[in-house]
Amino acid sequence: MFNSFRVAMTWVHTWLGLVLGFVLVVVFFFGSLSVFDREIDRWAIPETRFEPQPLPSFDTMLRPIFERIEPEAEELENARERVGQALPTNLRLMNWSAYTTHRDPVLTLYAEYAVPNPQDPDDHVHGHVTIDPRNGQLLSHDQLALGSEFFYPMHISLHLHWLDLGYWIVGIAALAMLIALVSGVVIHKKIFREFFTFRPHKQGQRTKLDLHNLTGVVALPFHVMFPLTGLVIFAGIYFPVAETMLKPLADKHEQIEAREKGLPHERSGISAPLASVDAMVVEAKRRWARRGMPGEVGYLAVNHVGDRSGYVTIYRAGSDRVTLVGQAINFEAATGRVLYEEPPPTVISGIAEFLTGLHLQHFQHWLLRWLYVFGGLSGCVCIATGLVFFVGKRKQKHAAQGIQGARWVDALAITSVTGPVLATLGILIANRCLPADLANRGTWQEGLFGASWLIALAHAALRSAPVRQARIAPAWREQCCAITVLAGTAVVMNWITTGDHLARTIARGYWPVAGVDLALLGTAGVALIAAHRLRRQEAGSRDEAPLNAAPFAEEATHG
């Protein structure tokens, strides 16, 4: 079928890239946004625009709030359906937990409640509240945190929750990315000689191919590590053996591990008070400092709340490390006595934590965060130029044969490249324009996000018709113009609705909001330049004979 291994790899690279490139560019784009998800949250929820706070006092502030948390109504309804009977008013409390980061000024507290008469013995429901840690005031639940609750889930699951379909699509796309990278390296004849090569003034397809190769090769370590670590992080979804075939073994392992650590696995059924958690926090910090790694609390959990078997686990915030959280110290809840101090990780678990932390990036390193954005956007450019190259290489031939394939691929490329940007701008503007007291405001915002993307799809389908004559689709230019207008509008709407214009946020040094505004203005500028260049190219392509099928011999080995 293929004359050589390289030709076979070209086929694999082309068709895998085409089929899953549309998904990958979306995943890379929202992954790039997720690097600054908490900052986008601040832009979207103006009442949370204050500096991040350390974990407040558990004993005086957090505990009374934990005690008032109620299970989520939706989860209760689902649990009722699972057990097939009405649930009692007061469910038994299992655990409390609080997670804090150096970037999040608000603090979210979580509680877990046991479901009675469950089919699965671990069945439980959750409750949570978000508070202002400066005063313990509860914040409204009807606020969509655009970064962490919408863009980040879009990155990992595309918001397709049915049968975890989104996770599977993203996982398959990540696998395809790895295959495309390997096959891309195989078919790239001059990977070292053309490492720094970009020829923007060349005619034909060469410029697109140069940009595709350049963005793919220089950020190759990033492009390899992120799909790979993403697959590692969600391995439990793709291979759920610990929840299916090997569940008894996994449960037994959990029990033995808890016993070896001296941590009670089950409740005793005997009530016991909770000692001062603040004192435990002080002791944990003292122990971290003694190990030469002083730090703040990153995650705090109270297990088996109110029971004599209860214990408190305190993790160190990993803001100065790539690994997420670690160095846990476990205290007996009733007495505050140290039960178990986790030793430094083994080589294997250290590698696993590094790979997970590398992708989830909870660290405090702004340069590295921006470099991640660079890596993510390089991925977007690489995939987008691959799609554009695919169309450019075939549109002359398809035009001559009267086939519409190139036109529809181009329309889908537009939808997956400029479409997500437009949808993002749509939801940002909706966030600033919808009335604050609108019921289900978050749902409305999500709806407008989807509507913006659908409009981008319809527009791309309608305005890609010139591709049938081997010309450039005006939809690219028009959507770039729309991006320019909408990005500027988002900045202005933030100013009008909150008073936080750029001069003020920069003067205050409040970079979460200033950074989002500056990024929006940068996006507007890039889109404007792109629109201007596309206009010139369109004019050029109109002047050419439409079906003058100039051979693309130089690109014959690619795609």
Added chain:
Amino acid sequence: MADTALRALAFLCALSGMSWVALAMESHWGQVREASTYKVAVAGRLRFVGAAALLASFAVGLRVDHASMASLVWIMSSSASALIVAITLAYRPRWLAWWVGGPRV
């Protein structure tokens, strides 16, 4: 502040390293200087200095960050530097002449 300065220095080392590695290639040397002045011995020295600058970038990074963090910063800085050098070679190649003794008229 000292950390920021060290990180900036590490990035500058990566950028310089990638510039020298690029200029060690005949095609890119020709974009910056007369192609006829390209010498294999000079190219070898540029490659060596470029590699040393990249290593220096990592070493400076280690002074300011934990090793796990510094390794990531180094890889990503090197990637970003390579892209910056490529774009500079495409649009303003003469700017890179400053890495090989300044522009010659």
